[in-house]
Amino acid sequence: MATVQFKGIVKKFGDNLVLNGVDVDIKDHEFVVIVGPSGCGKTTLLRMLAGLEEITDGEILIDNLLVNELHPSKREIAMVFQDYALYPHMTVEENMNFALRLRKMDKAEIASRVAEASNVLQLNKFLKRMPKQLSGGQRQRVAIGRAIVRKPKVFLFDEPLSNLDAKLREEMRVEIAKLYQRLNATIIYVTHDQVEAMTLAGRIVIMNHGIVQQVGSPIEVYRKPCNLFVAGFIGSPTMNFMTGKLALEGEALFFKNEDIKLSIPPYLLSDAKKHDGREVVLGVRPDDVLVERDGEKCSDKVQGVLEVCELLGHRENLYLKVGGMRVLATVEAFFNRSPGSAVTLCFNYKNMHVFDKATESRISE
Ligand SMILES: Nc1ncnc2c1ncn2[C@@H]1O[C@H](COP(=O)(O)OP(=O)(O)OP(=O)(O)O)[C@@H](O)[C@H]1O
Ligand SMILES: [Mg+2]
Missing domain, CATH: 2.40.50.140 (Nucleic acid-binding proteins)
Structure with missing residues (x-):
């Protein structure tokens, strides 16, 4: 697994300053949850780490290696999105093994990885189905499975459960907690859900206006919010x-x-x-x-x-x-x-x- 460091990260889209000097150090096998109001730059930060967005200024290091210029495919990062982004014309199995086939990985190894992931995520029954024949929760499990089979160093989750109904969200939240224990992974997870943030996070990063307001364990940021913004943002109902x-x-x-x-x-x-x-x-x-x-x-x-x-x-x-x-x-x-x-x-x-x-x-x- 891996450490991740954001050092003085700045991002501008034209004149729009979206991130204004973000510094966060993520430890190996840490579960870090990023929260903040809509538009504060959470997705942009994940996309920069994944190599999908250019960095205006600052440095990103994975395992102490500067990756600013490294091609996305070389970063060993897997991202799971809110809208699943499954390939609609491929079966569940094909969705899961696509990235491995692209890498020309050995067939036996592919089969074993897909079998392992579908066991963990209880997707065995659905391997031959098309995405449109699955429920929202099942689709999200396929999206997670597709990430797992790649054995990435870091998992990025961008509001993965926000399209699910409350009950399913609760179930998947527990699944993700279990998965984390099992995978020994470093996870960076963006959510708007207070309960997800408080229960899943080892540490929470609270962002506003393109800067990090506070970083701390859930109980630290709840008990000792460092400013009015964090105090109003963490905790439901609001302080x-x-x-x-x-x-x-x-x-x-x-x-x-x-x-x-x-x-x-x-x-x-x-x-x-x-x-x-x-x-x-x-x-x-x-x-x-x-x-x-x-x-x-x-x-x-x-x-x-x-x-x-x-x-x-x-x-x-x-x-x-x-x-x-x-x-x-x-x-x-x-x-x-x-x-x-x-x-x-x-x-x-x-x-x-x-x-x-x-x-x-x-x-x-
Ligand atoms: N490709 C782009 N071109 C121009 N502006 C962009 C682009 N992508 C994002 N932005 C802007 O950057 C800001 C941050 O967007 P981002 O998607 O990172 O926010 P977010 O914190 O993920 O919000 P949400 O919680 O709604 O998902 C927004 O003001 C957005 O409009
Ligand atoms: Mg976003």
Whole structure:
């Protein structure tokens, strides 16, 4: 398998600067997931690594070898696309062995590789079928099989499951996790799906505006997003944000705006004096908004009004209004209160996030 390094990668399409200095080091046998808004350059980055797109500036290394000028066929990379891109006039078997036949590989070796891949992906029954006779999930398995038989150094997946329905996506997600363990492969995987990113990734790369915002394990980027963008992007439902000012009263630090006043514990922001007067954005995940109910009591109470309640199953989304602010709380079902009723809530201080309003960078520890 292989390491991959992106060093100062820049990509321009005409005047359009799409990637503006991307640096990422991917270790051997790592599963790296790239996320970011539509148009931020994820596919372009994969295509550059595969050799399908010219590099405007910077260097790409595979196993410490500079590949900027290396022909795609020599890079030992296989890419699996969102739309499968199967050859419609070939059977499943022909789709899978096409690249190997092109390489004039020994027939016995081809047969053994295809057999191995179709076993792993449970495609044996479908080998003689045409792509149009397969379901979406089966087609995607063929596309993955076609990549596996080549025994590439690196697998690139570009939103491979986004055309599948929710149930199938879940199944294929687990299949990909198993495949990863089995193949000992280095994988770079692009997705818009939070669950795929959190569950599959060893590390997540979050991109925006052509630059890498943060790289870290799923739990690191979830617990300690380095800026407002990452905080809003990772986690579903989205984090609540409240704009206000930090104010020192005696020795204690508070967050204040027109609607609320909350104490900021010293473990969130030590050296309270330094922050007096600072304009900040406070972030609280919906899971960390607690509501007062059956026996549970809130400390540092805030008063709100319930606007809408969404039942998700064992959890519930409560859309609350606190003064002029909107706050979403995700709580255990059933809250059993009608819209318009008053709700007492509080925030889990341990998991609060404080960002500087001007720089948008995280300032809480
Ligand atoms: N061949 C091209 N010529 C000109 N512009 C391009 C080309 N390919 C991509 N772009 C532009 O580059 C930017 C990044 O595109 P890219 O496909 O990499 O985004 P993405 O992050 O994969 O988005 P999505 O999540 O929607 O797939 C977009 O603004 C896109 O319009
Ligand atoms: Mg894309």
